[in-house]
Amino acid sequence: MSQTDISRRNLVKIAGLGAVATVAATGANEALAKATPKAAPKAAVPAPQTHKFDMTIEEARLTVARGFETNVWAYNGQVPGPLIRVREGDSIEAHVTNNTRGAHTIHWHGIHQKNTWRMDGAPGINTTDINSGGGTDTYKFVADRKGSLWYHCHVEVPNHVGVRGMWGPLIVDPLEPLPIExxxxxxxxxxxxxxxxxxxxxxxxxxxxxxxxxxxxxxxxxxxxxxxxxxxxxxxxxxxxxxxxxxxxxxxxxxxxxxxxxxxxxxxxxxxxxxxxxxxxxxxxxxxxxxxxxxxxxxxxxxxxxxxxxxxxxxxxxxxxxxxxxxxxxxxxxxxxEYDPDFYFVESMKKGYGLITQSGFKGQKIDEI
Ligand SMILES: [Cu+2]
CATH class of the missing domain: 2.60.40.420 (Cupredoxins -  blue copper proteins)
Structure with a gap:
C-alpha cells in the first residue's frame, strides 16, 4: 500500500463516504466555523519603555531595633533602597549622586549587561567609584533578565553591603508570567x-x-x-x-x-x-x-x-x-x-513601574542629629 493510499483512506474515514457525505461534511464545517470564535489574539507585548530616575546616596541613621541605631549609607535616604520595578526588555537610566563621605557604586545584581559591561558597578574592574561629596554617575542598561533581582554597592562590600544597608529590590516583571504568578x-x-x-x-x-x-x-x-x-x-x-x-x-x-x-x-x-x-x-x-x-x-x-x-x-x-x-x-x-501596610512593599508593588520611594524606610539624616 502506497503512502498516497493511506492518506486517501484516512481522509475517507474522516470525511465519511461518497458525495453525500462530502456535502454533509461541508455543512458541518460551516456550522463549526460559525460556532467557533476566532482564536483569541495573543496579548499584545507592551513596547519597551525607558525609565529615567535620580538616585542619591545619603548618610543616615537607621533605627533597627528599640535601643539600637546605626549609621547607614542609604540609597535615596532609605533602607532598603527604593523599589525599582520594570518590565523585561525595558531600559533603565539611573542618574546617581553620592552625597556621602565614602566612595560607592551600584551593582545591578542579576542583570547581564549585554554590550553594557561598563555599567556593572564593580570598581577597578569595569568602572570607577562614584566619588564622595557629590560625585555622580549615570547607569544605562536594558533589563535583560527577569525576576526578583536587586541592586547593591560593590565597594568594600563587607562594610557597605554587610552592615551599612546599601541594597534594594529590582523587580523585572516577565513578559510571559507563569500561570501561578x-x-x-x-x-x-x-x-x-x-x-x-x-x-x-x-x-x-x-x-x-x-x-x-x-x-x-x-x-x-x-x-x-x-x-x-x-x-x-x-x-x-x-x-x-x-x-x-x-x-x-x-x-x-x-x-x-x-x-x-x-x-x-x-x-x-x-x-x-x-x-x-x-x-x-x-x-x-x-x-x-x-x-x-x-x-x-x-x-x-x-x-x-x-x-x-x-x-x-x-x-x-x-x-x-x-x-x-x-x-x-x-x-x-x-x-x-501600629500597622504599616507597605513594610513588605505590598502597596509599592501595586504602583506600576519606575522608581518607587517609601517614606517608612527613611533613616534620620545625619546632619539633623
Ligand atoms: Cu558603598
Missing part, C-alpha cells in the same frame, strides 16, 4: 540582613565588620520593631526572599511554601518546603496559599539570628496574621501594633 493576590519582598553595634557610630571603623554580627533583621528592622504580614483566607501570597547580607533558613509555620523561582529564574520543577535556605546574594521566590487562618511565625531557623544583641525573642522573625482570627488576645505581642 498570575494568581498572586499579595506580592511581598523580604530582604534579610545583619548588623554590628560595635561599629554603628563609625562608618570607617573596619573594612570587614561582619565578624561580630549581633542584630538581625527583615527589611532593616528586628522583631518586635518590624511588622506583621497581614493576609486573608484565599490570598495567594508571594514571598520574595532576599539574602541581602546574611544566610537564612526561612521557616513558615502552618503552611508549606511552593518554591517557584531561584535568583529570579523559574525552577524547572517547583517543590514544596517548610524551611527554605536563602544564601547571601540569593533570592528565592515562594508561593503560600493562605488556607489556614491563624497567627503564624515566619522566621530564620538559625537560632542565633533570633536575638537582639543576645536578648531573645528578637531578630529575624515576623508573624503572618490572618484578618479572620483578629488580634485582640490580651497576651498577643502585637495586639496594639
Amino acid at each position: 498570575k494568581e498572586v493576590t499579595k506580592d511581598a519582598i523580604l530582604m534579610f540582613s545583619a548588623w554590628n553595634s560595635e561599629v554603628a557610630d563609625d562608618y570607617f571603623a573596619k573594612q570587614d565588620p561582619t565578624d561580630n554580627l549581633n542584630y538581625f533583621s527583615v527589611n532593616g528592622k528586628s522583631f518586635p520593631y518590624n511588622q506583621p504580614i497581614r493576609v486573608q483566607k484565599g490570598d495567594v501570597l508571594r514571598l520574595r526572599l532576599y539574602g541581602a547580607s546574611i544566610d537564612v533558613a526561612f521557616h513558615l509555620h502552618g503552611h508549606d511554601m511552593l518554591v517557584t523561582h531561584r535568583d529570579g529564574l523559574p525552577v524547572p520543577a517547583p517543590y514544596y518546603a517548610d524551611t527554605v535556605y536563602v544564601a547571601m546574594g540569593q533570592r528565592v521566590d515562594v508561593i503560600v496559599r493562605c488556607d489556614n487562618p491563624g497567627r503564624w511565625p515566619a522566621h530564620d531557623h538559625n537560632d542565633h539570628h533570633l536575638s537582639n544583641d543576645g536578648n531573645a525573642p528578637g531578630g529575624l522573625f515576623t508573624i503572618i496574621e490572618y484578618d479572620e482570627v483578629g488580634r485582640d488576645d490580651p497576651w498577643y505581642l502585637w495586639r496594639r501594633k
Whole structure:
C-alpha cells in the first residue's frame, strides 16, 4: 500500500463516504466555523519603555531595633533602597549622586549587561567609584533578565553591603508570567540582613565588620520593631526572599511554601518546603496559599539570628496574621501594633513601574542629629 493510499483512506474515514457525505461534511464545517470564535489574539507585548530616575546616596541613621541605631549609607535616604520595578526588555537610566563621605557604586545584581559591561558597578574592574561629596554617575542598561533581582554597592562590600544597608529590590516583571504568578493576590519582598553595634557610630571603623554580627533583621528592622504580614483566607501570597547580607533558613509555620523561582529564574520543577535556605546574594521566590487562618511565625531557623544583641525573642522573625482570627488576645505581642501596610512593599508593588520611594524606610539624616 502506497503512502498516497493511506492518506486517501484516512481522509475517507474522516470525511465519511461518497458525495453525500462530502456535502454533509461541508455543512458541518460551516456550522463549526460559525460556532467557533476566532482564536483569541495573543496579548499584545507592551513596547519597551525607558525609565529615567535620580538616585542619591545619603548618610543616615537607621533605627533597627528599640535601643539600637546605626549609621547607614542609604540609597535615596532609605533602607532598603527604593523599589525599582520594570518590565523585561525595558531600559533603565539611573542618574546617581553620592552625597556621602565614602566612595560607592551600584551593582545591578542579576542583570547581564549585554554590550553594557561598563555599567556593572564593580570598581577597578569595569568602572570607577562614584566619588564622595557629590560625585555622580549615570547607569544605562536594558533589563535583560527577569525576576526578583536587586541592586547593591560593590565597594568594600563587607562594610557597605554587610552592615551599612546599601541594597534594594529590582523587580523585572516577565513578559510571559507563569500561570501561578498570575494568581498572586499579595506580592511581598523580604530582604534579610545583619548588623554590628560595635561599629554603628563609625562608618570607617573596619573594612570587614561582619565578624561580630549581633542584630538581625527583615527589611532593616528586628522583631518586635518590624511588622506583621497581614493576609486573608484565599490570598495567594508571594514571598520574595532576599539574602541581602546574611544566610537564612526561612521557616513558615502552618503552611508549606511552593518554591517557584531561584535568583529570579523559574525552577524547572517547583517543590514544596517548610524551611527554605536563602544564601547571601540569593533570592528565592515562594508561593503560600493562605488556607489556614491563624497567627503564624515566619522566621530564620538559625537560632542565633533570633536575638537582639543576645536578648531573645528578637531578630529575624515576623508573624503572618490572618484578618479572620483578629488580634485582640490580651497576651498577643502585637495586639496594639501600629500597622504599616507597605513594610513588605505590598502597596509599592501595586504602583506600576519606575522608581518607587517609601517614606517608612527613611533613616534620620545625619546632619539633623
Ligand atoms: Cu558603598
